[in-house]
Amino acid sequence: MTTRLLFLTKDPEIGRIAERAGVDWIFVDLEYRGKSDRQSGRDTVISAHSIEDVVAMRAAITTAQLLVRVNPLGEWSREEIDGAIDAGADIVMLPFFTTPGEVEAFVTMVGGRAKACLLVETMGAVDAIEEILAVPGIDFIHIGLNDIHIERQTRFMFELLGDGTLDMLAAKIRPTGIPFGIGGMARIGEKIPPAEAILAEHHRLGSTGVILSRAFIAAAKIDDLSEIERLFVTGARDIRETEARLAVADASFFEANRIRTREQIYQVAEEIGRARA
Numbered sequence: 001m002t003t004r005l006l007f008l009t010k011d012p013e014i015g016r017i018a019e020r021a022g023v024d025w026i027f028v029d030l031e032y033r034g035k036s037d038r039q040s041g042r043d044t045v046i047s048a049h050s051i052e053d054v055v056a057m058r059a060a061i062t063t064a065q066l067l068v069r070v071n072p073l074g075e076w077s078r079e080e081i082d083g084a085i086d087a088g089a090d091i092v093m094l095p096f097f098t099t100p101g102e103v104e105a106f107v108t109m110v111g112g113r114a115k116a117c118l119l120v121e122t123m124g125a126v127d128a129i130e131e132i133l134a135v136p137g138i139d140f141i142h143i144g145l146n147d148i149h150i151e152r153q154t155r156f157m158f159e160l161l162g163d164g165t166l167d168m169l170a171a172k173i174r175p176t177g178i179p180f181g182i183g184g185m186a187r188i189g190e191k192i193p194p195a196e197a198i199l200a201e202h203h204r205l206g207s208t209g210v211i212l213s214r215a216f217i218a219a220a221k222i223d224d225l226s227e228i229e230r231l232f233v234t235g236a237r238d239i240r241e242t243e244a245r246l247a248v249a250d251a252s253f254f255e256a257n258r259i260r261t262r263e264q265i266y267q268v269a270e271e272i273g274r275a276r277a
Helices: 012-021 051-060 077-086 100-110 123-127 129-133 145-152 165-176 195-205 225-246 251-276
Strands: 004-008 025-029 065-069 091-094 115-120 140-143 180-182 209-212
Touching: 004 012, 012 025, 012 051, 012 225, 025 051, 051 065, 051 077, 077 091, 077 100, 091 100, 100 115, 100 129, 115 123, 115 129, 123 129, 123 145, 129 165, 140 165, 140 209, 165 180, 165 195, 180 195, 195 225, 195 251
Parallel strands: 004 025, 004 209, 025 065, 065 091, 091 115, 115 140, 140 180, 180 209
Antiparallel strands: none
């Protein structure tokens, strides 16, 4: 199974570099409504992307798909969705919804002109997932960990993997045949749990998409394009080599990895809890 790699940027040159390295979707982010309030005080980035950035990225990339995230559903949605599609979006993503009705309205507005992708990132959406999956016209789903983690007030966003929430969602999505992805990942060999363990969990769950985190190219200076390219090329290569090993791993490997990863998740959560105390 080959994982679909996503990277968020508004920089056309970095988009081209990521595309050459094998990134599948370049992600331009138009969402801003309510985001600063709900992610206040968190180590997150509020993107300052514009429709002009979508146009520029469309002109820059040729083989990667262009994903555009719009704002949560509202009176502005039709204009935003039309604008994103007119600017060249291949996929439009709806964030922060809670009900099947919102999904139905979004899919109707997209109207088959682009692929419709849902970002499941609220407990309302988690609780209503069966009804949401019954809405016709959903092309992709991505499960966002950060906002659910904030809403649930967990210590560490990967607790959603440790506590079975992602297993439950994956078990409901898989039978529909809708391709889905989960959260983000760092470079192979980095972080705890290490990225390769998280990637193995993607394979176990049937996830086929992951967002490459800021840490993926964090070692490079922002204007050092040759170093950014090197980091993308080596990082994507390491992911594909890890996937080749996962493709021949047996069930006992994935179960052992699940148990070990869960232990590491709760170790990190405990450390975060102690640091906040």
